[in-house]
Amino acid sequence: MNHKTVSLADQVFERLESDILLGKYPRGQYLTELALVEDLGVSRTPIREALRRLEQEHIIEVSTRGILVLGVTSEDLADIYAMRLEVEPMVAARAATAATEEELSELREMLELQRYYVGRHDSDRIKYMDSCFHELLYRASHSTVFFDTLLPLHKKVQKYRKASVENESRADKSLSEHSEILSAIEKRDPAAASAAMRAHVQNAKNHIVK
Amino acid sequence: MNHKTVSLADQVFERLESDILLGKYPRGQYLTELALVEDLGVSRTPIREALRRLEQEHIIEVSTRGILVLGVTSEDLADIYAMRLEVEPMVAARAATAATEEELSELREMLELQRYYVGRHDSDRIKYMDSCFHELLYRASHSTVFFDTLLPLHKKVQKYRKASVENESRADKSLSEHSEILSAIEKRDPAAASAAMRAHVQNAKNHIVK
DNA sequence: TTTCTGATGATTGTATACAATTATACACAA
DNA sequence: TTGTGTATAATTGTATACAATCATCAGAAA
Numbered sequence: 333m334n335h336k337t338v339s340l341a342d343q344v345f346e347r348l349e350s351d352i353l354l355g356k357y358p359r360g361q362y363l364t365e366l367a368l369v370e371d372l373g374v375s376r377t378p379i380r381e382a383l384r385r386l387e388q389e390h391i392i393e394v395s396t397r398g399i400l401v402l403g404v405t406s407e408d409l410a411d412i413y414a415m416r417l418e419v420e421p422m423v424a425a426r427a428a429t430a431a432t433e434e435e436l437s438e439l440r441e442m443l444e445l446q447r448y449y450v451g452r453h454d455s456d457r458i459k460y461m462d463s464c465f466h467e468l469l470y471r472a473s474h475s476t477v478f479f480d481t482l483l484p485l486h487k488k489v490q491k492y493r494k495a496s497v498e499n500e501s502r503a504d505k506s507l508s509e510h511s512e513i514l515s516a517i518e519k520r521d522p523a524a525a526s527a528a529m530r531a532h533v534q535n536a537k538n539h540i541v542k
Numbered sequence: 543m544n545h546k547t548v549s550l551a552d553q554v555f556e557r558l559e560s561d562i563l564l565g566k567y568p569r570g571q572y573l574t575e576l577a578l579v580e581d582l583g584v585s586r587t588p589i590r591e592a593l594r595r596l597e598q599e600h601i602i603e604v605s606t607r608g609i610l611v612l613g614v615t616s617e618d619l620a621d622i623y624a625m626r627l628e629v630e631p632m633v634a635a636r637a638a639t640a641a642t643e644e645e646l647s648e649l650r651e652m653l654e655l656q657r658y659y660v661g662r663h664d665s666d667r668i669k670y671m672d673s674c675f676h677e678l679l680y681r682a683s684h685s686t687v688f689f690d691t692l693l694p695l696h697k698k699v700q701k702y703r704k705a706s707v708e709n710e711s712r713a714d715k716s717l718s719e720h721s722e723i724l725s726a727i728e729k730r731d732p733a734a735a736s737a738a739m740r741a742h743v744q745n746a747k748n749h750i751v752k
Numbered sequence: 753t754t755t756c757t758g759a760t761g762a763t764t765g766t767a768t769a770c771a772a773t774t775a776t777a778c779a780c781a782a
Numbered sequence: 783t784t785g786t787g788t789a790t791a792a793t794t795g796t797a798t799a800c801a802a803t804c805a806t807c808a809g810a811a812a
Contacts, residue, residue: 337773339794339795339796340795340796341594341795341796364762364763364764365763365764366762366763374796374797375796375797375798376764376796376797376798377587377795377796377797377798378795378796378797380591380764380765381590381591381594381795382594384551384591384594384595385594385595385597385598387595388595388598388599389598389690390686390690394764395763395764395804396762396763396764396803396804396805397762397763397764397804397805398762398763398764399764407685408686408687411685411686411687411688412687414632415629415632415687415688415691418628418629418632419625419628419629422624422625422628475617475621476600476618476621477618477621477622477625477695478621478625480599480600481625481691481695485687485691547803549764549765549766550765550766551765551766574792574793574794575793575794576792576793584766584767585766585767585768586766586767586768586794587765587766587767587768588765588766588767590794590795591765604794605774605793605794606773606774606775606792606793606794607774607775607792607793607794608792608793608794609794753812754811754812755810755811755812756809756810756811756812757808757809757810757811758807758808758809758810759806759807759808759809760805760806760807760808761804761805761806761807762803762804762805762806763802763803763804763805764801764802764803764804765800765801765802765803766799766800766801766802767798767799767800767801768797768798768799768800769796769797769798769799770795770796770797770798771794771795771796771797772793772794772795772796773792773793773794773795774791774792774793774794775790775791775792775793776789776790776791776792777788777789777790777791778787778788778789778790779786779787779788779789780785780786780787780788781784781785781786781787782783782784782785782786
């Protein structure tokens, strides 16, 4: 397992990113470093370093008045899906040629877990497995550019994906779409992987973007 | 003009980002915070905040041994162009419907400057005007998602664009391609803007990626 | 009442001291 | 020579004190 120690700054970043992207802090709210110091029990230094990263991801905006929560708007959501629709197929195609056997095995395992939780209607886990599947795919493309671009975009839509995975028929469909993507990658067929991914993102988009 | 005061952390970020992306620090070199303190004459605090942002952009990597310079590899370069080839046309199309008259006027002005410097064979200025034109376009799409995604990618290719703008025929061609893109946007024709941009990125890619 | 001005408080920006971890060099033994 | 252990130095991680800026509110003048 990965026993690498995680700095306080990293922990603060992940906590704040998750809280904001899940909507715990609404867009427009102001936070202050001092309030975060009290809430999180760490000094300003790691908090400020986390804030710089969130600022870089355009999730917050810092001014002299405080920390403005930006989050993800529905316009952002539409743009993210427009972009993923073009780029994720490229990633799938790349993964079809670049993925190692170990990565394929991880993807298979992730798909099995997703199948299990879809059967149990555990929507939180379904959402988590979905995230992991896509992240593994980004990694399997062996392209830092694709990974660095797509991972933040995928994280930003998590709040909106919640309703989607709670819909049983969509959860079933999504599972079979993942399965089709993985099959194409296992066959080392970039064109098929690309097409399957494109269909998957298009369906997800139709289901989520209003 | 924009008289907004820029923090030391911002200045350090821009300086380091520029130095690394222009190749002043080669990939694989280790820096230390202390050395940067002496070089830049500021304390570790703003330096560390800048480093967190560079880390987020995957330009450096920090370990206990020091700050590892990653920069942009030729594999990154190919992936960036593959991605820009799909996404920039969407941005151009969006700008064709979303750009304000003021933004169009800024784009026209930028194009005139580029024309001027192409005439004078001033490659540094040509490169700068080229960057500005694309950045204005990202902004004119009125999409933070497109802007935040494409601007870092465009910045990352600047080192490789240098040779390109020094080639006279390519500089001429690039200028006329920009002009065609802007014309389509002025006519509020998204499809034409998209096609013109696609051709432009494809040509740039052919010229730069080996 | 409205508007301006000044003081005060709140908030972020920066520097520095200290802690903790880890790489490195050196001595010493096998 | 090679390996090993230990001490030392180098480096990042964190906390905190202080500086600077800006928003806010009270109060006075028009």
